Amino acid sequence: MSALHSHHDREDDLDLLDDDQVVDLDDGRLDPLDGEDLERDGDDLDHDGDQLDRQERHSLRRVAGLSTELEDVTEVEYRRLRLERVVLVSVWTTGTQVDADNAMAELKLLAETAGSQVLEGLVQRRQRPDAATYIGRGKVDEVREVVVATGADTVICDGELTAAQLRNLEDRVKVKVVDRTALILDIFAQHAKSAEGKAQVELAQLQYMKQRLRGWGGNLSRQAGGRAAAGGGIGGRGPGETKIETDRRRINTRISQLKSRLRELDSTRETKRAERVRHRIPSVAIVGYTNAGKSSLLNRLTSAGVLVEDALFATLDPTTRRTETADSRVYTLTDTVGFVRHLPHDLVEAFASTLEESARADLLVHVVDASDPDPAGQITAVRSVLADIGAGQVAEQMVFNKADLASDEALTMLRAAHPDAVVVSARTGQGIETLRQVVEGRLPRPEVEVRALVPYSRGDLIDRIHTTGEFITSEHTAEGTRVVVRVHPDLANELEPYTG
Ligand SMILES: Nc1nc2c(ncn2[C@@H]2O[C@H](COP(=O)(O)OP(=O)(O)OP(=O)(O)O)[C@@H](O)[C@H]2O)c(=O)[nH]1
Numbered sequence: 001m002s003a004l005h006s007h008h009d010r011e012d013d014l015d016l017l018d019d020d021q022v023v024d025l026d027d028g029r030l031d032p033l034d035g036e037d038l039e040r041d042g043d044d045l046d047h048d049g050d051q052l053d054r055q056e057r058h059s060l061r062r063v064a065g066l067s068t069e070l071e072d073v074t075e076v077e078y079r080r081l082r083l084e085r086v087v088l089v090s091v092w093t094t095g096t097q098v099d100a101d102n103a104m105a106e107l108k109l110l111a112e113t114a115g116s117q118v119l120e121g122l123v124q125r126r127q128r129p130d131a132a133t134y135i136g137r138g139k140v141d142e143v144r145e146v147v148v149a150t151g152a153d154t155v156i157c158d159g160e161l162t163a164a165q166l167r168n169l170e171d172r173v174k175v176k177v178v179d180r181t182a183l184i185l186d187i188f189a190q191h192a193k194s195a196e197g198k199a200q201v202e203l204a205q206l207q208y209m210k211q212r213l214r215g216w217g218g219n220l221s222r223q224a225g226g227r228a229a230a231g232g233g234i235g236g237r238g239p240g241e242t243k244i245e246t247d248r249r250r251i252n253t254r255i256s257q258l259k260s261r262l263r264e265l266d267s268t269r270e271t272k273r274a275e276r277v278r279h280r281i282p283s284v285a286i287v288g289y290t291n292a293g294k295s296s297l298l299n300r301l302t303s304a305g306v307l308v309e310d311a312l313f314a315t316l317d318p319t320t321r322r323t324e325t326a327d328s329r330v331y332t333l334t335d336t337v338g339f340v341r342h343l344p345h346d347l348v349e350a351f352a353s354t355l356e357e358s359a360r361a362d363l364l365v366h367v368v369d370a371s372d373p374d375p376a377g378q379i380t381a382v383r384s385v386l387a388d389i390g391a392g393q394v395a396e397q398m399v400f401n402k403a404d405l406a407s408d409e410a411l412t413m414l415r416a417a418h419p420d421a422v423v424v425s426a427r428t429g430q431g432i433e434t435l436r437q438v439v440e441g442r443l444p445r446p447e448v449e450v451r452a453l454v455p456y457s458r459g460d461l462i463d464r465i466h467t468t469g470e471f472i473t474s475e476h477t478a479e480g481t482r483v484v485v486r487v488h489p490d491l492a493n494e495l496e497p498y499t500g
């Protein structure tokens, strides 16, 4: 792999950021002076659970001075990462210009969701990111110029960067540099409401930070080295290294606390899940790209009243609702956390127990935003996460949502590629009844056919056939209800005395 980072890489640096590759993302809405990003935070009153977090974030802004902040990265809790006026930087390796623009637009949306104001986006066409500086080494000065000209305080790179890349860039652009992974973690931290969600996010953040501790600490080590060289210290351990070790120890302690807390919380969830399995209640998980309309669809199907927001990762805690088929069989629908391209691995791991809901479902309703510029790319990204979490084999029902927004061409192409998909609009209600029928038709069916004469004293059995089985025929007689039904084996056993 390292052989690939050969010297001819530098040639790519000559492939400068041509004017036409500098995407101006300022759409006029974000006037640098109007502080709209702050107001937007304040307006966000649905998020009762994270108001405190937000206050913390804002209060931290008073801590002035860049060098303080850089050192602080190892000291303060990682979730207090501050993102304000940002320049986006991305290396475009494969695909068309349109793909690159879509990716940049998504990064912009992510940055805005995190509460920052996007000032400019820079894209560099390159075979692969530079091993030392992510974008070409020759380009870093240009990024610095843009940072100075726009007054940005943060650069966000569209990838997962190594500690060394982050440090090198920071040394040269002289403002904070974060990567896409840190950005997504930050959004999750702001949106987490439940105890479990918060613990999961913190765990992911600490795992991410732990891997980068050496890098951040590198600055400190070098300072220590400098002092040592000037006669300030003897021996192998500068203050910097000692500090990294303390930090690492603290992080490890916290990580094991969080893991055991999460195990506790998971056992509660496991109990509920076991209950549902015992009662043979079929489960459907609504999965899909973030902002595809999963929560809207759950609300349409069950009037669950789940938070719907035009924001990425509005839902972090799965919501499960019981609902019924037309013939009154009970099943559950679960709204799940949305996926995104390159979902950070630390997050997937930390959210494993939440994501497991999907792996254990009987059916996945895969919601796709048909009005998105690249639905096929979203489908690929979602399926790759599903495979990652062990849900690759679960039956999948494709649903193209936002039909009211999507163009006819897009819908025609999607229908051709996915003939079994249902086209809906959670907004207008179009296609919802069809979707309900298709989902009901794909629920696992009870497997045993039973003929029985159930006495009126056993109304409980009839109730259970209603909720977990299917009636083929049913007739009231003097002795009881004569039925032909399909039920699960355990209920078939209980009906045994009345068969014949
Ligand atoms: N026009 C239109 N907008 C829709 C439709 N369905 C959802 N939306 C909007 O799309 C945005 C996202 O909807 P959500 O239901 O929150 O999406 P989600 O998939 O749950 O998103 P996350 O939880 O953030 O991953 C909201 O602004 C919805 O109002 C639709 O059928 N048509």
Ligand SMILES: [Mg+2]
Pocket: 294, 295, 296, 307, 308, 314, 315, 335
């Ligand atoms: Mg949602």
